[in-house]
Amino acid sequence: MLQDGKLYIGTSRNPDDTLNKGEYLDLKFGNRHGLITGATGTGKTVTLQVLAESFSNAGVPVFCADIKGDLSGIAAIGEAKDWVSKRAEQIGFSDFTFQEFPVIFWDLYGEKGHRVRATIAEMGPLLLARLMDASEAQEGVLNIAFKIADKGGLPLLDLKDLQSLLNYMAENASELSGQFGLISKSSVGSLQRGLLVLEQQGAEHFFGEPALKISDIMRVTNDGRGAVSVLSAEKLMMNPRLYGTFLLWLLSELFEELPEVGDPDKPKLVFFFDEAHLLFNDAPKVLIERVEQVVRLIRSKGVGVYFVTQNPLDVPETVLAQLGNRVQHALRAYTPREQKAVKTAADTFRQNPAFNTAEVITTLGTGEALVSTLQEKGAPSIVERTLIRPPSGRAGPLTDAERKSVMNVSPVAGQYDTDLDRESAFEILTARAQKAAEAEAAKRAAEEQAAQPDSAAGRWTLPGFGDAPKEASTTGSRGSAPRRTNGYQRETVIEAAMKSAARSVATSVGRAIVRGILGSLKR
Structure with missing residues (x-):
């Protein structure tokens, strides 16, 4: 049932429950995007795993988010569970085999995968x-x-x-x-x-270096299989805004970095956006326009984007119109909004005259879906009621030990696990602020110095006048003060002589000034 250039999704059945034909997704239309919708518990995660496995075997790298941890089992060989064997037999899948797939685990927090960072x-x-x-x-x-x-x-x-x-x-x-x-x-x-x-x-775990290299999520193994990058999102979902923003950033990076390739024989990368409603909830108009632009143009870069959500109404009409490959699991129709969702989902399909699409959507069983993919010339196929094929990998989560083993042999082991803190705005601005503070302190000190009176060391003074320094007498005994007489310090002979000379000079100068004044009066 496997065909070259096509991915086997499952086998459709007629209204009388007889098998009809295999349903395939043509690889050359894999970059035309897609939508997987359905209520909780209807089999969306298994469908996502089946498509991821098929793309990987076709040599197409895959990136997907693991919301509940169940998708991690794709890294382990499948197990012969009752429902798996029963489904393979039910659809006549004779080529079915179990296998494991090349997986790289990623985690923004570095706990269940290699660290993912962006600047x-x-x-x-x-x-x-x-x-x-x-x-x-x-x-x-x-x-x-x-x-x-x-x-x-x-x-x-x-x-x-x-x-x-x-x-x-x-x-x-x-x-x-x-x-x-x-x-x-x-x-x-x-x-x-x-x-x-x-x-x-x-969020501080996310922002920094080393930043994620796009080439590391676009790896192909030596045996020609595409690596499946699985983002652990169990903890990340506690911050839905960060989850949605991160995935949109990754899409934007792919759009900006990858070259134009037109319409390749198969995609360069397939990107699964689980819980897609988190991207559009309360999003401003400019952001929705950005998503629409990326989805519309990234096809020419060889990237296929597949939105996974519960309700088709979660995706804006402008984006919904870009999604050519559709897998619709069961929807409930109890409330007016749910009834509107059923009608919207039914109207997006190319109708099958054999059944009423809106009625079938509400009666689909677990693991059953309405499937329509792009066929020759890019036209959508008539919608078919399809039993989805079982996954080849494990349908369930890995143990912590198994996950650790996969991470140890990962091709990116050790590349993203250590933080890199090189000089950036914080260090540059801190250095500038410190330099400015030192310059300001030096300027302030200079201004204070200039405002102070001249020190005694910088002035000429006559001995015995002003604030000339007083020196201890060297004539007395060591450490003793000069002797005093009647409460006054006794003058030395040199000090007395200097004072006498000073008085004589002052008297002579005074007389000369008086004579000059009197002489001028007489004239």
Whole structure:
């Protein structure tokens, strides 16, 4: 049932439950994106694993998020569970074999996979504003911060770099506003508080170096299989905004770094975005437009994006229109919104005259789905009710020991596990502030010195006058003071002679002055 150039998804069946035909996804249309939807417990994760395994065997690297830990089993050889054997027999899958797949585990926190990091500069102001839930004014200040960093040669790598830059902007708001635009101190303060919240949520583990290299998630093994990069998201899901922003950043990096390849025979990478609604919930219009742009244009880079979510209404219509390959698991229709979701899902398919699509969606069993993929000339196939094939890898999580063993032999082992803290905005601004403080202290000391009266050492004084230093007598015994007579210190012969001479000079000078004055009066 396996065919070259096509991925086997499962076998469709007729309304009378007889087998119909195999359902395939053509590799050359694998970069035309896709959608996997369905209520909780209907088999979305197994479908994701089946597609990831198939792409890997076809030599296509895969990146996917593991929300509950179940997807980690793709790294281990499958087990002959009852439902697995029964499904393979039920669909007549005679070529079915168990196997393990080349997996690289990643984790933003470095606990269940290799560390994943990005720099603040790579994230950019738009995604940072989304991550911090910033207002329009605050986003404007973030844009100014990035301009200042670019112009001033200040690398923004981690949270402390951005915090230091915001401090600098607050201290020099008046001067910088005239050059870059209004910098409100209140907006800066709000951003600084937002950074503290991010730090408390663990975002400091994500921002920094060494940053993730795109080439490391696009590896192909020596035997020609694509590596499956599995992001551990069990803890990350506690911060859904960080989860959604990280995956969108990764998509943006792929879009910016990869070259144009047109329509290749198979994708260069397939990207599965599980819990996709977290990306679009409360997202501003500009962000949704960014997602739409990336999804529309990244196809020409050879990247296929597959959104996985419970409800097709979770994905905006502008994005939904770009998704050509569809796998729809069962939906419930108890509430008006659920009924609308069923109708929306049914309307997106090319209808099959053999059954009512909207009715079938609500009656699908676990592991069963409505499937429609792009066929020749890129036209969607008629929707078929399909039994999804069982996975070849383990359908369940790895143990901690098994995960550790996989990480130890990983091709990126040791490359991302140690933090790198090179000189960046924080160190540069700290050095400048210290240098400025030292210069200010030196200037202040000089001003204080200039304001003080001249010291005695810098003036000429007559002996015995003013603040000339008093020297201890050397005529008396060592350590004793000069002798006193009747309470007064006795003058030495030299001191008496000097005072007498001084009096004589003063008297002569005084007489000369008097004669000059009287003489002038007489004239």
